[in-house]
Amino acid sequence: MANYKFSTLAVHAGQHPDPLTGAVNVPVYLSSTFELTGIGADRGWDYSRAGNPTRDRLETALAALEGGTSGHAFTTGMAAIGALVAMLRSGDHLICSRDVYAGTVRLFDQIVSGYGIQIEYVDTSDLAAVEAAIRPNTRLIHIETPSNPLMVLTDITGVAKIAHARGIEVSVDNTFLSPVLQNPIALGADIVMHSTTKYLNGHSDGLGGALIGTTPEHKERFLLIQKAAGGVMSPFECYLVLRGIKTLPLRIQKHEENGRAVAEFLSGHPKVQKLAYPGLPCHPQYALACRQQKGFGSMMSIELQSRDEAARFLTAIKIFLNAESLGGVESLASHSATTTHGSVSEEVRRRMGINEGRIRLSIGIEDKDDLIADLDQALAAV
Ligand SMILES: Cc1ncc(COP(=O)(O)O)c(C=O)c1O
Numbered sequence: 001m002a003n004y005k006f007s008t009l010a011v012h013a014g015q016h017p018d019p020l021t022g023a024v025n026v027p028v029y030l031s032s033t034f035e036l037t038g039i040g041a042d043r044g045w046d047y048s049r050a051g052n053p054t055r056d057r058l059e060t061a062l063a064a065l066e067g068g069t070s071g072h073a074f075t076t077g078m079a080a081i082g083a084l085v086a087m088l089r090s091g092d093h094l095i096c097s098r099d100v101y102a103g104t105v106r107l108f109d110q111i112v113s114g115y116g117i118q119i120e121y122v123d124t125s126d127l128a129a130v131e132a133a134i135r136p137n138t139r140l141i142h143i144e145t146p147s148n149p150l151m152v153l154t155d156i157t158g159v160a161k162i163a164h165a166r167g168i169e170v171s172v173d174n175t176f177l178s179p180v181l182q183n184p185i186a187l188g189a190d191i192v193m194h195s196t197t198k199y200l201n202g203h204s205d206g207l208g209g210a211l212i213g214t215t216p217e218h219k220e221r222f223l224l225i226q227k228a229a230g231g232v233m234s235p236f237e238c239y240l241v242l243r244g245i246k247t248l249p250l251r252i253q254k255h256e257e258n259g260r261a262v263a264e265f266l267s268g269h270p271k272v273q274k275l276a277y278p279g280l281p282c283h284p285q286y287a288l289a290c291r292q293q294k295g296f297g298s299m300m301s302i303e304l305q306s307r308d309e310a311a312r313f314l315t316a317i318k319i320f321l322n323a324e325s326l327g328g329v330e331s332l333a334s335h336s337a338t339t340t341h342g343s344v345s346e347e348v349r350r351r352m353g354i355n356e357g358r359i360r361l362s363i364g365i366e367d368k369d370d371l372i373a374d375l376d377q378a379l380a381a382v
Contacts, residue, residue: 001013001064006065006179006180006249007249009061009064009065010065010245010246010247010248010249011246013060013061013064013065014026014056014057014058014059014060014061014062014064014242015057015061015242015246025239025243026054026057026058026239026242027053027054028054028235028236028238028239029048029052029053029054029235030235030236031048031052032047032048033046033047033048034046034047034048048232048235049226049227049230049232050223050226050227052232052235052238054235054238054239054242055073055232055233055235055238057238057242058071058073058233058238058241058242059071059072059073059210061242061245062194062200062210062212063212065179065245065248066174066179066183066184066185066192066212067179067183067185067186068185068191068192068212068213068214069213069214069215069216069218069219070212070213070218070219070222070223071210071211071212072210072211072212072213072222072223072225072226073196073208073209073210073232073233073238073241074208074209074210074211074226074231074232074233075207075208075209075231075232075233075234075237076195076197076207076208076209076231077103077175077193077194077195077196077197077198077207077208077209078103078104078107078195078209079209079231080193080194080195080209080210080211081104081107081142081173081193081209082107082111082112082229082231083211083222083225083226083229083231084140084142084171084191084193084211085107085108085112085117085140085142086225086229087139087140087221088117088139088140089117089139090115090116090117091116091117091118091137092117092118092137092138092139092140093117093118093119093120093135093137093138093139094108094112094117094118094119094120094138094139094140094141094142095120095122095124095130095133095134095138095140095141095142096108096119096120096121096122096141096142097121097122097123097124097142097143097144097145097147097152097154098121098122098123098124098352099123099144099147099148099150099152099352099353100121100142100144100147100148100173101144101148101173101175101340102340102341102342102343102344103340103343104142104144104173105121105343105344105348106343106344118135118137120133124141124143124145124154124159125152125153125154125155125285127155127158127159127162130158130159130162130163131162134162134163134166134168138166138168139168139169140168140169140170140171141159141163141168141169141170141171142170142171142172142173142193143156143159143170143171143172143173143189144172144173144175144176145172145173145176145182145292146176146177146278146289146297146299148176148299148340148360149276149299149301149336149340149341149354149358149360150276150301150352150353150354151276151277151278151283151299151300151301152276152285153278153285153288153289153292155288155292156170156172156184156187156188156189156292157187157188157292159188160187160188160189160190161188164188169190169191170188170189170190170191171189171190171191171192171193172184172189172191172192172193173193173194173195174192174193174194175193175194175195175198175199175327176198176297176299176326177293177295177297178194178198178199178200178248178252178297178327179192179248180199180248180249180252180294180295181252181256181293181294181295181296181297182292182293182294183294185212185214187292190213190214190215190218191211191212191213191214191218192210192211192212193209193210193211193212194209194210194212195208195209196208196209196210196233196241196244197209197325197327198325198326198327198328199248199251199252199255199326199327200241200244200245200248200327201240201241201244201327201328202244202247202248202251202327202328202329203240203244203328203329204325204328204329204330205240206236206237206240206241207237208233208237208238208240208241209233251329251365252295252297254365255297255298255363255364255365256295256296256297256298257368258298258331258363258364258365258366258368258371259277259279259296259297259298259299259300259363260279260296261368261371261372262298262300262361262363262368262371262372262375263275263277263279263280263296263300264280265372265375265376266300266302266375267280267282269379271304271305271309271379271382272302272303272304272379273302273303273304273305273357274302274303275300275301275302275303276300276301276302277296277300278293278296278297279295279296279297298362298363298364299326299360299361299362299363300360300361300363301336301358301359301360301361302358302359302361303355303357303358303359304357304358304359304382305357306356306357307335307337307356307357309357309382310335310356310357310358310359311335312381312382313333313359313378313379313381313382314333314335314359314378315381316377316378316380316381316382317333317374317375317378318374318377318378319331319366319370319371319374320332320333320361320371320374320375320378321333322334322335324339324340325362326360326362327362328362328364329364329365329366330364330366331361331362331363331364331366331371332361332362332364333359333360333361333362334359334360335358335359336354336358336359336360337349337354337355337356337358340360341354
């Protein structure tokens with residue numbers, strides 16, 4: 001499979017016909033346990049927490065798409081991040097992008113820090129700041145790029161060079177772009193993380209998360225965490241993600257086309273005070289986006305003048321749905337301060353630059369003219 005191009009891998013990696021029946025779709029193995037062939041002998045599976053044939057297929061597909069050596073599927077994106085930091089030990093230092101999904105901050109601050117892991121939020125778009133934050137006990141640098149919702153980019157290769165010179169590993173949350181548009185491992189990262197809930201599934205009908213590793217130690221550790229902690233993706237959810245992956249390149253093409261058209265419309269709109277979208281030359285990191293990404297995706301955020309304006313906009317939209325999440329076929333709009341970043345304090349939000357008028361948009365695959373007309377009439381209502 002290694003020589004095949006991305007769209008071929010999306011359809012075929014891990015998705016070969018079922019050897020028993022020839023079914024072209026991966027069967028959903030709804031079995032918690034498997035008959036053993038003797039004492040300590042099995043056919044490859046013994047208990048579904050440790051391994052399940054449907055999950056194995058998805059994990060193979062994920063590793064192939066991200067160019068890693070092992071894939072590991074979890075119940076949610078947050079469970080995957082939890083498994084990632086379970087690599088660390090008490091006393092270790094973790095550097096995390098300052099502008100990340102607030103669920104990551106909640107997990108780190110309210111749970112992981114209680115295990116004696118030191119967590120430091122750094123503006124990872126500034127390589128000098130990353131270098132300055134490194135301590136003798138730094139074990140991992142976790143990056144989200146582009147970030148949520150401000151679309152700030154981090155130079156993955158730049159961070160990896162700094163980290164690797166000191167024996168530190170780099171993990172990248174690649175949820176916003178998917179492996180179609182960004183390949184962190186090829187750029188130097190050690191581990192890729194996904195909320196498969198988003199583009200990989202693509203249809204807003206299942207939760208999931210994934211880690212993709214690049215070393216035998218990652219494989220051993222993540223397999224142990226799956227088996228020991230147990231937050232593994234169910235066979236049916238694995239099937240949904242496998243199905244979603246087959247059309248991922250096609251969907252992303254349409255998401256991209258629509259994202260670009262919507263961003264161009266919003267960039268000139270008088271009611272939009274700020275637009276965060278890395279695909280326009282006015283984005284301060286446009287050059288990095290062109291260098292590091294294969295496209296610009298369909299995530300963006302806008303700033304309206306106030307919470308009141310944001311409320312009027314969210315009431316007026318007709319095709320866009322006022323809902324959290326992203327990466328599905330339908331377009332969504334959400335008020336960042338009360339949804340994705342509702343769990344962090346106002347002060348943290350202010351420090352991050354997320355004000356009460358900020359709205360995140362996930363552009364779906366509907367007709368772009370209809371989407372623009374919807375935004376136009378909603379902005380007119382502001
Ligand atoms: C960038 C990013 N990472 C991780 C997560 C968490 O994923 P999940 O909701 O599947 O737990 C999200 C969820 O919105 C996200 O946007």
